[in-house]
Amino acid sequence: xxxxxxxxxxxxxxxxxxxxxxxxxxxxxxxxxxxxxxxxxxxxxxxxxxxxxxxxxxxxxxxxxxxxxxxxxxxxxxxxxxxxxxxxxxxxxxxxxxxxxxxxxxxxxxxxxxxxxxxxxxxxxxxxxxxxxxxxxxxxxxxxxxxxxxxxxxxxxxxxxxxxxxxxxxxxxxxxxxxxxxxxxxxxxxxxxxxxxxxxxxxxxxxxxxxxxxxxxxxxxxxxxxxxxxxxxxxxxxxxxxxxxxxxxxxxxxxxxxxxxxxxxxxxxxxxxxxxxxxxxxxxxxxxxxxxxxxxxxxxxxxxxxxxxxxxxxxxxxxxxxxxxxxxxxxxxxxxxxxxxxxxxxxxxxxxxxxxx
Numbered sequence: 001x002x003x004x005x006x007x008x009x010x011x012x013x014x015x016x017x018x019x020x021x022x023x024x025x026x027x028x029x030x031x032x033x034x035x036x037x038x039x040x041x042x043x044x045x046x047x048x049x050x051x052x053x054x055x056x057x058x059x060x061x062x063x064x065x066x067x068x069x070x071x072x073x074x075x076x077x078x079x080x081x082x083x084x085x086x087x088x089x090x091x092x093x094x095x096x097x098x099x100x101x102x103x104x105x106x107x108x109x110x111x112x113x114x115x116x117x118x119x120x121x122x123x124x125x126x127x128x129x130x131x132x133x134x135x136x137x138x139x140x141x142x143x144x145x146x147x148x149x150x151x152x153x154x155x156x157x158x159x160x161x162x163x164x165x166x167x168x169x170x171x172x173x174x175x176x177x178x179x180x181x182x183x184x185x186x187x188x189x190x191x192x193x194x195x196x197x198x199x200x201x202x203x204x205x206x207x208x209x210x211x212x213x214x215x216x217x218x219x220x221x222x223x224x225x226x227x228x229x230x231x232x233x234x235x236x237x238x239x240x241x242x243x244x245x246x247x248x249x250x251x252x253x254x255x256x257x258x259x260x261x262x263x264x265x266x267x268x269x270x271x272x273x274x275x276x277x278x279x280x281x282x283x284x285x286x287x288x289x290x291x292x293x294x295x296x297x298x299x300x301x302x303x304x305x306x307x308x309x310x311x312x313x314x315x316x317x318x319x320x321x322x323x324x325x326x327x328x329x330x331x332x333x334x335x336x337x338x339x340x341x342x343x344x345x346x347x348x349x350x351x352x353x354x355x356x357x
Contacts, residue, residue, distance in 0.1 A: 005055040012054035016334050020045045021057070027297065027309060029083040033060045035071040042066035047077035085307060091115060092129040095122070096137065105138035131277045131305030131312075140276045193239040197232055198252045199225045202259050204346050207322075208232060209252045210241075215269030219255060219322045221342035235320070259323055259350070266324055274318065277308075281315035288329045291354045295333045317341055323350070 012018055020028035028045035035042035036052040042060060043049065060066040063073070063080050073080045082090070098114050099106060111126075111134045112119040126134050195217065197210035208228040210218040218235065220228045232241065251268065258266040272282060280303045287302075288294055294302075300312045316327040319341065328347045332338050340347035 009053070009055040012057050012059075015059065017045070017059055018054065018057075019333075022051055024048060024051075026083070026085055027307065029085055033063060033066050033079055034058065035060060035066050035069065040071055041074045042071040042079060043074040044077045044079040044083060046083070047074055047079075049074065049076055088125050088307075089129055092126055095126060095134070096130070099134065099138050102138075105135070105142065108134055128305060128307050131280065131300075131303060131308040136276050193236065194242055195232070195236050195239045196242045196245050196248045197229075198243060198245065198249045199228060200249070200252045200256055202256045204259060204342075204349060207252070207256060207259070209248075209255050211248065211251065212271045214271035216251070216255075216321065216324060217271035217273065218320045219324055220320065221322050221346055255323065260353075268324065270321060270324055272321065272325070274315070277305075277311060278315040278318060281312050282319060282321075282325045285316070285319075285325050285327055285330065288326060290326075290329075293329055293331050293335070293351065296330055296338075297333055299330055313338070326350075329354075 017028070017032050017034070019025075021034055024046050026046040031045070033042050033044060034052075035058045037056045037058070038052070042063075058069070060069065066079075067073075095111055095115055099111065106114075108119050108123060112122040115122050117125075123133060126132070126137070130137055132140065193212060195210050195212055197208060197218075199206060199208045201207070204221055205223050206221070206225045206228055208218065208220040208222075208225070208231075209216060210220075210232055218232055220231055222228050254268065255266065272279060274282065281299060284299050284302045296309045296312045296316070297306070300306050300309045303312075305311070312330075316330055317339070319325050319327045322328075322342055328340060328350045337344050337347055337351075
C-alpha cells in the first residue's frame with residue numbers, strides 16, 4: 001500500500017462513522033452515506049455488502065452530495081429510497097395518530113388491522129420505534145390528556161371521563177403514579193402538596209434537594225441558588241414550599257456526601273415522576289454501577305427499544321434527580337461526553353470522581 005493510501009485508510013478508520021459501516025449499523029441510516037471508489041457506488045451505513053477497504057471509502061452527508069461526486073446508488077441497499085427504519089417510523093407515526101384520535105384505547109387487534117399487519121409484528125415494530133407497546137402508548141397518551149383535562153374541566157370527574165377513562169375507579173387505582181398527588185391537588189397546581197427543600201453547597205456548586213411525602217422529588221445543580229429555587233417553584237407553582245427545616249437539611253447532607261464520595265452510596269426514597277418511557281429509562285440508569293459508563297444506544301438496548309436512542313437522550317435531559325438517577329453515566333457511542341442538563345464540566349467531574357472512588 002502506498003503512503004497516500006495508508007494516509008487515506010488511517011483518516012477513514014479514525015472517522016467516528018467508520019464503525020457504523022463495519023457493523024452495518026441500521027441506527028446510522030440517514031445520518032450519512034459512504035461511497036466506494038473501486039465500485040463507483042454509494043451506500044447507506046447498513047448495507048449488507050462486503051465491508052470495503054477503508055482507503056477506497058469516502059463519506060457523504062446526503063444522497064445529493066454522493067451523486068454530485070459521481071457515484072451511483074447501490075442496487076442492494078437502495079440509499080435513495082426510504083430505509084426500512086424510516087418506513088417503520090412512518091407506519092408507527094400513523095398508528096400513534098390513530099391511537100391518539102380514538103375515544104377509547106384501541107385493542108392491539110384494532111391497531112394491527114389499521115396497519116395491515118399481524119398483531120405480533122405490530123407489537124414488535126411499535127415497541128422497537130417508540131420504546132412502548134401500543135397499550136402502554138395509549139395509556140401514556142390518556143394520562144397526558146388527563147393532565148390537560150384537569151386544567152380545563154370544572155370537576156375532576158369530568159376530566160377523568162374526558163381523558164378516556166372508562167370509570168373513575170380505574171383511574172383512582174393509579175392516580176398517584178400518573179400525577180404524583182391527588183387529582184384535586186394536581187388541578188390546583190399542587191396547592192395541597194407540601195414540598196420541603198433546602199439549598200446547600202458542594203464542590204460542584206449549589207445543590208437544591210426537595211422532597212414530597214413520597215420521597216425526594218428534585219435534586220438540582222447549578223451556580224445560582226435563587227435560580228434553583230425558581231426552577232422548583234416552576235415545577236410546583238402552587239405547592240407549599242417549606243425551607244429551612246433542620247431535619248430535612250440532614251437529607252441534603254446525605255446527597256452532598258454522595259456527590260463528594262460516590263462510594264458511600266445513596267439510599268433515599270425517591271418520588272419519580274415522568275412518562276412511562278422516561279421511567280423505563282430512569283430505572284435502567286439506576287442499574288448502572290458507579291464508575292461504569294454506557295452509551296445512549298446501550299441504554300436503548302437494555303430497555304428493549306434499540307431504535308429509540310434519541311428518545312433515551314431526551315429522557316436523560318428531562319431527569320430532575322441529579323446523581324440519584326445517574327444520567328451522567330451515559331455517554332456518546334465513542335465515549336465522548338455529550339450535553340448534560342447541569343453542564344458538561346459537572347458531568348466530567350462526577351465521572352472522574354466515580355472512576356477514582
